Each structure stands twice: as structure tokens, then as C-alpha cells.
Amino acid sequence: MTLAIHGIAAAGGPFGPPQPIAREAGGLHTAIGYWHHEDRYKNGTEFVTRQDQVYSEAGYGAQNRWDIYARIGVSNLKIQDAFSSTNALTTTSNNDFDENWKFFGTLGAKVFYPFGKTFGMGAFVQGTYSFNSLKDDVSGTNNGTPYRAVLTVQDLWDVNFGIGFQATVPYGIRLYAGPYVYYSEGTASLSTNVPGLQFSTTDTTIKNTTNAGGFAGIDLPLAKGFRLNVEGQYSERLSAGGAITYTY
């Protein structure tokens, strides 16, 4: 039996401005960033997921038209009420699934078309995969009998596609916003069946329910080739983060 539980989405990370970061003549860029991602699902039980990513990015682009990039970083995962019991005879030591830093990777590509010196629009596709299994354990008693179980979330991935509109204002500041769609899924399983817990030993596909959202951000030139990018995304809940990029 496969039970689909919605609402646990992988953190896609920021999309960045539609205009490529690389120099027009072509070149590399690198970045370091932080991203806080939240999502939620309601269907009798409410799961709220939170992830914090710290990543390093490298990319290459040219002609002010296209850019490809890759990220590698670490991310945690918190699923609120993942261990909440629906059975009065089952007690749990903790309600939340909480896993610390595990590696993930992201690949992305974007194209940009300028309408003039000020406006332009672009499209992007970005995917993320979590290399490691995410685990947390829970213990308690079931009808007076002690138990201990481990919940494993693995093969967590997502893909995002969006369109962004950009305006370049004085001082080279780029403002951008647009809609995006996304899909994410993973597999969750509990090491032991415990009555009242919402996961079981059967592999459970977990995925998001809301497939669309919006994003907006600002990209500020700093000094000496550095730029600051701050972005927010909203689908089920608000996610936000920032990155400092360096253009070679």
C-alpha cells in the first residue's frame, strides 16, 4: 500500500534575477547563500515543514541571455507534528521530525530577453536533490509497551519552472517578480509500525499539494564585483533568503 501524504516539499532555493549574473562577454560567477523554506498542508492533520539551506553556487553565462548554475550545500528538515499520535493509547517523546544538516545539490538554467535598457523577462528551470536520507527517531509507549521508531525521508527532490519580469532601476538595482510552478516528492518510512503514528513501514510518497506560487526579489550591486540578492517566495507559506554573488 502506498499512502500519499502531501505537504512536505523540498526547498527549491532562490531563483535569482531573470538576467544572468555573468558578464556579458561570458564568464563565471559564484555565490554563497542562505534560504529558509516553509510549506504547509492541511487535511485533518496539518504538517508544517521548515528547511534552512546554506549553499555555495557556481555558474556560467554569456551574452546577457543565458546562465547555467549549480549549487551544493547543506540543509536541515523539520516536519511539525510528524510524530503526533492520533491514538490515545500511544504516547510519543516528541512531536516533530527534526534532522540536521545533510547535503543537497541544485542545478538550474535561465534565459533572459531584454525589452530595452530597463525591462526584460526571462524563464528558468531549477531542480534540487537531497543526497542523504533524513532521519529522526521517536520513542514512547503504546498501550504501556515501550517502543522506538525511526522515520526516514529519502530521495527528496523538486523541480521548479517560472517566468520572471525584471526592471533595472538606477544604480544598477534589479527588481524582479513572477509566477512559478513546482513539484516535489520524497519517500518516507517508519522503521516500526506504531498505532496512532501517521507513517508506517510502508514507503510513503510525500509531495506538495500546491503547485504554484509567486516570487519577488531585489538584486543590488555592492562593490568590487559583488552583488546582494534577496528574494521571497510564496506558495503555501512564505519562504525567503539571500545570496552574495561574485562575478568573475
Place this chain on the structure above:
Amino acid sequence: MKSFSFAVLLFALITVGCAHTPQVASSPASPAASPQPQPIIVASTSDEVPPKPPEATVKSPETPVNSEKGTVNNDTNIDYTEESKEGEAPTIADPIEPFNRAMFEFNDKLYFWLLKPVAQGYKAVVPEEARVSVKNFFSNLGFPVRFVSCLLQADINCAATEVGRFTVNTVWGIGGLMDPASSKDLNLQKQDVDLGQTLGVWGVGQGFYIVWPLAGPSSVRDSVVIAGEYFLYPPSYMSEIAPWYVGPIVRSYEEVNRTSLRIGDYEALKEAAIDPYVSLRDAYVQYRWKKIRLKKGAQIDELAPSGMRMER
């Protein structure tokens, strides 16, 4: 213990600087990756921007020297004067010349028979950009040695520059593979400091000349800091997280990569020299002398010796 001893030995031999993988340095103020003294100075790298005017560059191996083979007095009390008068060349005692010459020959054969062929094969299959990135990566790992050396020399600007370089290159340079800190915009150049130089700045004499097998030219002063630089170099701790042989493999790879970027430099020195051993010795001592003098604030013009001279 065996693995540790092997790692220490290999490190000691390699990091002092192989006689046959001459370190490329554009100037005494901006040597190549290794934190250790390097003997041959032939400006050929393109990834380092010399912060000093050309007058500061160490005399190239092609420059004729007037040292003569076998004219060294083995008196250990030779009045080596690192603080030579203006216009005079630095000199060094060579009381163990027979041993040094034997080690020189050993290193020479090792270079031509093993290191150079391996480096040439490596060069043939790995693009230069990748090899420069590898060199940058290992150079970035040399940050602790340079940082501590800056602090021990009470040079806060030097230490701050190194911290800035390490941060920028690690974070935005993909773990040190790239070197954005040296870009024209940031202009955070790698500091040409090491622990042996620090002792020299403190006034410690360099003692006599030693040629280490595998490692090449050194002095007593530069040899006594090998342990310190070993413990300040992160790859030295590879054995803590990997099998014992991984560390030596990594260090060997670092040396092969470094050599692949300088094939031909040592050959040029040998061809230009009447006695390569003497040329190498003179180049080494002059390079170290200038490196210390520059740190002591000597003017560039003062560092133009009238000629090389060996104690008799």
C-alpha cells in the same frame, strides 16, 4: 606510528621545496603556492600579479654567477652575513658540500627519471586551467602557515590580507579552486611569508646550506620550521580521516601538479649554469635573503647585489 612517520618524512621532504621542481615566483613578495622556500626563481606564471616592481625580482637562473665549484670553506664558523652591506650578495656556508652534492644528484635523477615524466603525462591529459585551479586549492590550504607567519612578524596588514584572501577564495572561489581575491577589483595578493622567513626577520641566522633528498635546497633555519609548517598544513591531517597512504598520495599529487606547471624551468637553470649545484645554491640563498630583507623594510634598490660571492 609507521604511517605517521612516513607522512612526516614525506612531508618534510616535499614541502621544503623540491630541487627539481623549481618554484616559480614573480618576485620575492609573491612566490608561488608553497609556503616553503623555493629555490628557482623564473617568472612565468600568469596567475599571480607581482606587487613589486621588476627590480625586486630575484636574479633569474640565466644570470651568470661568479661562484666557483668546490671553493667553499668547510669551516662551520664562516662569517655568514645575512645583513650584508648594501650592494653585497648574500652568502651561505656549505660545510657538508659532499653530502649536498650527492643529494643534488639524487634529486636531479629523481626529477628527470620520475617526477618529470609523470608530470608530463599529467600535463598532457589535464588542461592548464584545471591544473592552475588545483594549485590554487592547495595554495588556499597554505593559509594557516602564512597567517601565523604574518602574526609572528607582527604584520597585521599581512594577516588581515590573508584572512580576506582565505575567506573570499574559500567562499566565492569554490573552496579555493578559483582565486577571485587576486582580481584587479579586490587586489588581495597572496603574502610571501613563511616560518623560516619569520625566523630570519627575528634575526636568526640561516646556518649552513642543506640539500634534502626529494625536498631540495634548504638551510638549517628553514629546516627547523618543517615541523611547524607540517602541523599548520591541513593535508597533514588526512590520516585522521582517511587511510595512512592517502596523505602521501595527496602530497605527491600536489607536487606533480605543481611540477606540471613549471616543466622547463629547472632545465633552463641547468643549461645556463656552469655548475648547476652552485647556481641553485646561490639562487636559493639570494632568494631567501631578499625575502627577509623585503620584510624588514629594505628598499628595492638595496636588493641589487653586485654579484654572488661564496665564503672562502
